[in-house]
Amino acid sequence: MNSLDDKKPSIFNFYFFVGLTLIIASIIEVLLNDFFLSRLTLPLTLMTLVYWNVATPRSIGFFWTMLSGFILDIFLGYLLGIHVVIFLLTSYFSQRYFHRFRALFRLQQSLIVAVIVFIYQIYFILISNNFSLSITFELLILTIISSLFWPIIYGALRYLRIKLTYGQ
Amino acid sequence: MFGGEHKQTDIAQSAIFTTGSMRASRFYPAILFTLFVMYGDYSFDLSSKIRMFSSFIFSPFAQVEFLAKDSFNTFDSYFSSQKKLSEEIIMLRNQIRDLENQNLALQNVKTSLNELEDLFNLKKSFQERKIFLGKVTDFKKFPKELVLVETRTNNITKDMVAFNAFGLIGVIDELLNNSIKIKPLHDASIKVPAKNSRTLENVIIVGTGKPKTFQIEEFKKNGDIKKGDEIISSGLGDRFPEGFLLGRVTEIKENDQSNFLLVKVENTFDFSFGSTILFTEP
Numbered sequence: 001m002n003s004l005d006d007k008k009p010s011i012f013n014f015y016f017f018v019g020l021t022l023i024i025a026s027i028i029e030v031l032l033n034d035f036f037l038s039r040l041t042l043p044l045t046l047m048t049l050v051y052w053n054v055a056t057p058r059s060i061g062f063f064w065t066m067l068s069g070f071i072l073d074i075f076l077g078y079l080l081g082i083h084v085v086i087f088l089l090t091s092y093f094s095q096r097y098f099h100r101f102r103a104l105f106r107l108q109q110s111l112i113v114a115v116i117v118f119i120y121q122i123y124f125i126l127i128s129n130n131f132s133l134s135i136t137f138e139l140l141i142l143t144i145i146s147s148l149f150w151p152i153i154y155g156a157l158r159y160l161r162i163k164l165t166y167g168q
Numbered sequence: 169m170f171g172g173e174h175k176q177t178d179i180a181q182s183a184i185f186t187t188g189s190m191r192a193s194r195f196y197p198a199i200l201f202t203l204f205v206m207y208g209d210y211s212f213d214l215s216s217k218i219r220m221f222s223s224f225i226f227s228p229f230a231q232v233e234f235l236a237k238d239s240f241n242t243f244d245s246y247f248s249s250q251k252k253l254s255e256e257i258i259m260l261r262n263q264i265r266d267l268e269n270q271n272l273a274l275q276n277v278k279t280s281l282n283e284l285e286d287l288f289n290l291k292k293s294f295q296e297r298k299i300f301l302g303k304v305t306d307f308k309k310f311p312k313e314l315v316l317v318e319t320r321t322n323n324i325t326k327d328m329v330a331f332n333a334f335g336l337i338g339v340i341d342e343l344l345n346n347s348i349k350i351k352p353l354h355d356a357s358i359k360v361p362a363k364n365s366r367t368l369e370n371v372i373i374v375g376t377g378k379p380k381t382f383q384i385e386e387f388k389k390n391g392d393i394k395k396g397d398e399i400i401s402s403g404l405g406d407r408f409p410e411g412f413l414l415g416r417v418t419e420i421k422e423n424d425q426s427n428f429l430l431v432k433v434e435n436t437f438d439f440s441f442g443s444t445i446l447f448t449e450p
Binding site for chain 2: 066085
């Protein structure tokens with residue numbers, strides 16, 4: 001009988017898989033931004049990052065966080081490091097409080113993610129100094145959409161993680 | 169039914185005061201590095217260089233969509249009668265384009281020939297004077313209006329005047345190696361001795377700085393002048409040849425404060441017209 005530990009992939013495989021999902025999320029985010037031409041974007045990378053930091057806090061360092069942040073900075077036209085700073089802060093707090101986050105119901109998690117996304121979007125509104133009624137509306141809509149997306153992202157990444165880890 | 173929820177609540181109760189092993193000391197180097205990169209980008213605009221490099225690297229991928237579309241269209245139309253029709257249309261379009269180009273070339277030749285004809289008709293007025301031709305290479309409007317002309321002769325001197333197909337248009341401003349700068353006649357610094365062809369009264373016309381516009385200098389109030397009078401060069405002073413039309417009187421204004429009339433002379437000579445310039449001695 002095979003134990004679950006026998007099927008565990010090497011830490012390198014897992015580490016690169018995490019990086020790959022973050023890079024794919026960044027690319028999708030850039031494409032969505034190009035497609036909708038909105039000032040704010042659906043923060044798929046941020047939500048993916050939150051998931052990995054909460055699910056496997058010991059396997060994910062800061063390298064992929066920084067790389068995905070730099071990718072977004074380059075392709076969305078921000079000063080290099082703008083996304084990275086907020087991603088690092090999110091990673092730090094997610095890794096610090098992952099026990100509490102994991103213990104919450106999915107609905108509560110969605111609310112927490114909505115708050116994170118709200119702060120994230122406010123950060124970009126402050127940086128671009130772009131206050132208006134329309135952007136407030138955009139901000140609220142994106143926050144609600146992001147919180148609705150969280151269970152989907154959570155489920156998809158959890159499925160992939162289990163597949164990769166246990167092959168089931 | 170609520171078993172799952174009770175379990176979840178138990179876990180939450182035990183986890184609520186737990187923190188992960190993440191320490192801020194691990195976080196500081198990454199944030200410092202990021203701030204360093206931000207500063208580098210702010211100071212040296214690193215991101216635009218990276219963006220240019222990445223757009224160069226990924227440019228083939230951007231073409232994939234067009235390539236796929238073209239391939240599909242080619243494949244789709246290959247077995248259809250549309251292919252023959254579209255090929256015929258392309259061929260006819262090419263023929264039309266060639267004919268348009270030929271037409272344009274012929275029009276240019278016609279314009280050049282008309283211009284040369286006008287210039288050589290002008291030559292008859294120069295009697296025994298030597299004339300030289302030059303090719304217009306450039307026209308400048310700023311900071312001052314100039315025509316640059318290329319010539320192959322070294323016999324052109326600074327006292328010569330320049331004609332185009334319309335007539336007398338300027339004087340030589342500067343002689344350079346194989347090229348000449350021509351200043352327009354309407355330049356404010358130029359004064360031309362002239363006469364009224366109706367009354368034969370000598371006058372001096374000065375440029376106003378505006379194209380095709382001159383003024384008669386100090387024309388007395390009791391002088392005989394009418395709108396429409398032809399003003400021609402008088403040849404006095406040996407600076408400009410005699411008998412060439414300079415313009416017609418278009419406006420006469422009287423000023424109570426002055427003993428002179430303000431007489432405006434205009435012509436239709438386009439200083440920047442044509443491709444050939446004729447030079448002659450006054």
